[in-house]
Amino acid sequence: MNNNQKENNFNNKKSNIIILVIIAITLIAIYFSYYNLNRKSTEKNQQSYLNHQKLQTTTIITSINNSLHDIKHHLESFASLYGTIFEEDDYDIYSSVFASIMESHQNIHSLKYYTKDMELLYEYTLPQTDQQKMDNLNNEWINSYLPIMSNNQRKSYIPMIHSDSENQCMGIIIPFYKNDELQSFIITTLDLNKIVNEYIKLANIPPVTEVFFVDRYGSTIYSNNNDDYGKTIFELNRRMSPLLEIYNQFITTKSGSDDYTINNNGDRIEYILSWDSFTIESRKFILTISTPKSYINQNLEVVSEWMILLNIVITVLMILFIYLTFKLRNKNLIQLKNHYEQIANQKSKEYYDSQKTLTEQNIDLQEAYEKLENTNKQLLEKKWALEQSYSNNQILADRLENIINLITSIDMTSAKSLEDFLIELFDTVLKVIPEADYGSVFLYKKDYIKYLKTKGHDMEFLNSLKVPSEAFSQFDRSRSTIVEHIENVPLPGMSEEKLKIFEEKTLTMKQSITFNLTINDKKIAGISLDIAEKSEKSFDETTIQIMEAFRELSNIFLKIQSYQLELNRKATYDSLTGTYNRRIILQILGQNIKLAKRQNQPVSVCFIDVDKLKYINDHLGHRIGDSLLINVTRIIKENIREMDSLARIGGDEFLIVFPNCTKEKAEEIWQRILEDFKKFNENNKFYSIEVSHGISQFDKVHVKNVDELITEADEKMYKEKNRKREEGNDKP
CATH class of the missing domain: 3.30.70.270 (Reverse transcriptase/Diguanylate cyclase domain)
Structure with a gap:
């Protein structure tokens, strides 16, 4: 085995050791992450359920309160409409009204109508109601509140709630007064247990949850444990010993939450408790909901199993990622090289795009110069045509020559505004037509005419009127036109008030010659020259020819000026x-x-x-x-x-x-x-x-x-x- 092979084997072993170390570190990190996540998930789930439980108590309390007030307001409305002792003929009417009330509020046990002397005029009692017990309860309430009703005029009275192992009732007394004296009253008995139970069911509270509805004296009005009906909070404390310790918080605060633990046959059960309250006739009622923490946390067990499976998958993916990282290092270097080559190509393309843009701008400038040259040729051709057309009339020719000299003397190379150029044209036409006493040059805006310069006329007054653009549409202005007494021509688009002011302050003129200046057949501005009423001068056909030549030359120069401005804009x-x-x-x-x-x-x-x-x-x-x-x-x-x-x-x-x-x-x-x-x-x-x-x-x-x-x-x-x-x- 040569040295290179030994070095490669050593590097491979080194890489394998590094991979194993990374895998071990990853598994340890995943274990601690799972432990912390499980603990935080439990705390977050309990807090979330506590917030949900608080919302349930608030919703149930609000619904019960609204239901009781709806019944009370319904009876008070009846008292406002039928607040007298009814006669025998009114029996059917009252019977129908009371039946409607009973039908609208199915939580009512009974409804009775008495005179102030305790004479029963009408009664309506549900069949399943214990009649004897309701009569005893009603008599107890009436004896307690009849002296109070005789001395105080109020819309309603709500006696003490009655609660025992069989019934949880609430009474509502509605008095009727006439001339400040008590005449009669209605007493109705409500099934408070049924009212509370309806909203408890709507709240979808699980069976393991303890629900109590008590008054400030500790009497149980409702409990989802039937054995607790009619008991006080002190009796319930025997079954749930910590409940009495939390009771002082019930009666001193409107709403809140707390934790408590009870011993059940040797098992310690932890509860999350929430409560809310409301007040009727200065009496406070409290609704409490408590749920075992074990029920809240049982859903996390499934989540934990999924978390274990997820951690295994993450570990496998991590090992695969480390393996691919070591195996694909060279490939990443090649991709990085290709990436930088793409950036270089992109920069080259952007450079070529900018060069292309500059080339297109140069082409636009060349086209603008060609347009200017063509316009100059057209101007020379017009000049030659005019000279040949009026060669037989030396005076006319001289005046036309004067027009050309005056217009061509305007410096077209400087970037003048349109308004400045029009004012120079107006000064030129006054030199060409010296017989004009008055005159004006104006610019067509979107909705009105703006006067740029006048001779003899009050320009500030004319601009203050904002003469409509269509006011001068009564005669043809596409060519030079002579109008007799132009002040008498109707001006459409002007209000009667403005028209009256215009006629009062406008000068009287014998003749006017007027025309529009255009660019590509679009009217841009207008020029008018006027002769005063008392003047002996007048415009003739020669004047029209001169003005027509001036108009055509001016239109050509306007087009030249627009090309010049466009050329300057594109070049700048x-x-x-x-x-x-x-x-x-x-x-x-x-x-x-x-x-x-x-x-x-x-x-x-x-x-x-x-x-x-x-x-x-x-x-x-x-x-x-x-x-x-x-x-x-x-x-x-x-x-x-x-x-x-x-x-x-x-x-x-x-x-x-x-x-x-x-x-x-x-x-x-x-x-x-x-x-x-x-x-x-x-x-x-x-x-x-x-x-x-x-x-x-x-x-x-x-x-x-x-x-x-x-x-x-x-x-x-x-x-x-x-x-x-x-x-x-x-x-x-």
Whole structure:
């Protein structure tokens, strides 16, 4: 046997010893875990049953109390409706009412109606009731409460509960008063044992459970042990000696629980006891439920057997796992290598995707430039056509030339707003049509017209009216149109009050020439020129031709301006998030570094990578992925300073530039952004925002230019991403 074989055998023996040690440790740990789990399960099961038992007492007490009050309120309602001594003719009515009461409350033994002189007017008694005993009991109650009822006007009286070995009864007395004097009364006897027993059965209490329903004097009103009826708590103590020790807690507290132990033929039986109480006519009644702990814990024996079987299965699985772990080590190393290769391939694909996005943006920019060139060609063609069309009219040609010069003098390369461009067009048309006394240019909003500039008119007054957009739909504005006395034209969509104010304050005009400006056949704005009523000037066909030429040229320039704005937007901003693109943010960062060098100020950048974007796009769809990027952009913009700049520089990569900011201050801002990401994740059920970041600060020694500053931040970002991967936080 050579040295290699000896070494392999030694290693195999060593591995087997390690496996046996691990198995032994595992078995010991499983035994102690089972012991602790069994003990904790017993305690938890007893506590759970105690809570259930407390809930049973509360539910039964509430149900009994509600049932007694329902009967009392039913009789009180009868007293309110029929509170006089009935005549002979009313017998059938009262008989029907009493029968209805007895039918609604089947726990009533008897119901009798007396005059104040003890004359029996009506009675209704169940057949199985002991008539003689009920009469004696009723007479006892009446003799006790008749003097009280004569002196006190109350709705009802509940006498002392009667309880013996055969009956547990409660009486309810309902008096009838007329002119503050007692006229008659109803006395009804309830089977309290039956009432309690109904709710005891509904609570599904097991036979081994002891149930007592006693009053504060210790008399037993109900017991699921028939031998205990009519006994006091002191007599029951002979059978359950600890019960008297706990009795003081019954009468002093509304509800609670306790443990006690009794000796039964030499066997010690431990009980869990719960009680609850309620009060009727200043008398307290207590319901107690106690269950042997042995009954509660017997269900755990089956669980214990299953736990033993489960522990055996776990042990077998543990041995199998250890065996596979030693045998498959090399295979895991190969899988780890493949995993890193997949990550490298994914990064390569993301790089190619970003290159593809940049290529598509360049194509969009090229198309925009081609549109601009085509528009310029159309403009020249229009100019040539107009020059040829009006070559016979030198005055008209000169004015058209003036229009072209004035419009083309407007700088289209600067990013003007639409409103500024329209105001410049309005100033130009006033120069072209000097005979106009008044005029206005307005913008069509969604529901109203916004005046941008006026000549002669009160622009503030006109805007305060919020003239509806359809107000000028009474005449054709798609071409230059002359309207006589435009102030008399009906204006639809305006209220009578606004219309009256408009007519009172509007200038009187002899003639008006008006037209709309459009982009791709969509009306954007309108221009109107007016001649005063007393003026000798007027508009003619030549004016219409000039204005029509001006309208067409203006529409062309409006289209050029829209293309220019679109071109500037695509060249500057990311189309999805609306942030700066890579080219612009690099320019901004370069300018800030130059300024930092001159003024010796700090500049910091934050490189951000959105984690799991590819997984979301592949499994949830690109619409959800786009929503994720938009929400990341929104939360970052809400937290960075006004001077800071944000850009999307790749498919899932962002860059923040912090002028005049140290990396410590930038980290504080980033922590606010992370807090808002967490709040968003708590309220979003579709996906969560997870990012990695790196922050670097420019200095003249270590980081000298834009590329080095971004590279340092990028490296810090990847360190954070690798740390998450090692901690297992990069799983989808």
